[in-house]
Amino acid sequence: MRESKAHKLKRANDIVTLLNNEYPNSKCSLHYKSVHELLVATILSAQCTDHRVNMVTKDLFEKYTSPNDFAYVNVSELAKDIHSCGYHNQKARSIQGTSLIIVENYNGIVPSTMEELIMLPGVGRKTANCVLGEYYKVPSMVIDTHMVRIMGLLGFTKTKDPKKIELEMMSIFHEKYWVKLTHMVIDHGRAVCIARRPQCDSCILNELCPSVIN
Missing domain, CATH: 1.10.340.30 (Hypothetical protein; domain 2)
Known part of the structure; x- marks a missing residue:
């Protein structure tokens, strides 16, 4: 059954809330001073x-x-x-x-x-x-390999095209989370939703993920 827009938006909001609780300190891991x-x-x-x-x-x-x-x-x-x-x-x-x-x-x-x-x-x-x-605090979203893979698993996109995914995610997630979302997804992808061995049993998103492996 096709997911309604309203349900997708609610699911996205629930996912962000769970990720934010799990990874409150997620941020860019690159070191820079300017x-x-x-x-x-x-x-x-x-x-x-x-x-x-x-x-x-x-x-x-x-x-x-x-x-x-x-x-x-x-x-x-x-x-x-x-x-x-x-x-x-x-x-x-x-x-x-x-x-x-x-x-x-x-x-x-x-x-x-x-x-x-x-x-x-x-x-x-x-x-x-x-x-x-x-740096400039402009609402924007970085689409890296973790975002491509995990947003696909969550059923939010069917494409692998970063620009298309960027636009799709901006229409689903609240603007205030755009920057941090990528960092939280990266942290989650490294710790739990690992590409070749996802830890679905211990994943905080397993009740909201259509790709969960039981």
């Missing part, structure tokens, strides 16, 4: 764990202390500095190119709109939403 550092860290996090990124940026942000430092660095040198994050050559070009545009076109200030952010090299909606939500 919006530009957050942007760099988020670019590095593609296909890489936040833990590894934080290990790399600890020294990286001591060596490069401003957008100018990243903008005019030798790309090969930067690639060596971020080598362990994977795809280091591509990420180095993106970070250097993005930083150069920020310095020369935006007076060193990271832009604060989706339209401007996604025009930067290596910056897609996921990275842009992270910067907007975490």
Whole structure:
């Protein structure tokens, strides 16, 4: 039977309440002290764990202390500095190119709109939403692999397209939870709803999840 819109909204609200009670301190796990550092860290996090990124940026942000430092660095040198994050050559070009545009076109200030952010090299909606939500406090939703998988299991989406999922989730969940929802889902995905071995018996959402394994 197809779920009514009203029931779906209530179920979404109940799920957020349970997640918020279980993970009250969920937040972005990337370490940063400025919006530009957050942007760099988020670019590095593609296909890489936040833990590894934080290990790399600890020294990286001591060596490069401003957008100018990243903008005019030798790309090969930067690639060596971020080598362990994977795809280091591509990420180095993106970070250097993005930083150069920020310095020369935006007076060193990271832009604060989706339209401007996604025009930067290596910056897609996921990275842009992270910067907007975490630093600029603009209601936004990051759709990562945990969100794609768990929102699908919860029956809130049938697509794997991040942009479509983003729009679907924004129509289901209250705006005040958009930013934190992703962090709570990530924490839940790591602790309980594990991809290859979901712990449905101990899941706080098992009575609200149509994919529960008994």
